[in-house]
Amino acid sequence: MKRIFVTFIVMLLSAKVFASVYVIHDATESSVRSLTFQLSALLPSSLQAKPVRSSAFDQNIAALQNDDILVTIGRDSYSQICSTVNAGIVIATFIGQEEYLNIQKDCLIPSSGVFSGAPLDKHFALLNAVWFDRKPLAVLYSDALFIDRQKMEKEAAEYGFELRFLKTDTDRLSVLKSVNFLLEESEVILSLVDTRLYQDGVAQDILKLLFHKQRIMIGSSFAFVRAGSLFAIHSDSRSKLTALVERIRAWNDSELLIEADYPDMLRVTFNPYLIRSHGVVLPSASYLKDKYGLCADTQC
Structure with missing residues (x-):
């Protein structure tokens, strides 16, 4: 009996301790619950994701273990975790x-x-x-x-483009003034994923201004295309979750720790409206896939 007990203790000590996966967010509860459910379905049964609102997570930081995995939703949650947590790892989505x-350059824990x-x-x-208009692209x-202006300018030059950069304050008036300034020498604004800039309806205001001035924006998400950008290259939630699970x-x-990508x-x-109004001829779905590695939205 004693030998059985000792064997049981040894098994406990040598057993793998599975990490906890916390999904830290400030989003609507229903959307995060759905996302967390999908994530848990893709993970092994030993790893179940648990949604936690950022404010509640702050109160339990001391209980974190070094092997815990923190998945953050959005820029603000990632910034919060990087500046306050010193255990576990964080994966931003x-x-x-x-x-x-x-944010990552000052993060206190390993990050992807x-x-x-x-x-x-x-x-x-x-x-x-x-x-085919080679006027500078505005950023x-x-x-x-x-x-990284130098890197971005080098990439743009490989395709025959120049870039014009402008950092702006994020209040509506400042943003629209900046857009007007850029449009003096640019016809295309290349949007980056910038949560602070495109908040509180500012993106819609920019697109309305561009429409009236017959200028265009290259969007960073499907929502930008619906609001009036010419096109957007993006990924859906399923693709993001697959990369996250990996x-x-x-x-x-x-x-x-796989690098961020x-x-x-x-x-x-x-x-479709802007494609027609600007006379853009689109590549076929097969060409988009073979040449650019992109899935045409209607074929995905």
Whole structure:
């Protein structure tokens, strides 16, 4: 009997302790519950995701373990975790690359992420194929982003484009003044994922202004296309979750932290009204896939 007891203790001590997965958010409860349910369905049974509102999480930081996995929804939750938590790892989701990099450089714990939007070279390559006006492309951004101008200018030049950068305050009046200034020498605004800039209906105000001035925006999400941008290269929630699960599994199984990146599956959505009004000739779905690695929205 004593031997059985000792064997049981040894088994307990040698058993793998599974990490806890917390989904930290400030979003609506229903949407996060749905997202968490989908995430749990893709994880092994030993790993169940638990949604936690940011304010409630703050009260339980002391209970975190080093192997816990924190999944943040959006820029603000990621910023909060990076500045207050010193145990576990954090994987940021529904965040732009430039937002992530601006926060990640000062993060207190190991960090990875799944980016929204798409790599800039994808935008430049597709724009090069459908838009023949070589006036400079405008890049409007807030101080919430890390902007590597030299790198971005080099990427743009490979496709024959120049960039004009302008950092702006994020109140509505300042943003619209900045847009008017950029449009003096640009016809296209290339939008980045910038939660601080495009809040409280500012994106819609910009797109209305561009419509009246017969200028266009390249969007960073499906919502931008619905509101009036020419096209957007983006990923859906399923693709983001697949990339997120890959990172969670890698850390849980072997403590391998996969670098932050975009999902493998990217799709492109066009605004049919603007495509017609600007006389844009679209590549076929097969060409988009073979040439640019993009899934045409109607074919995904």
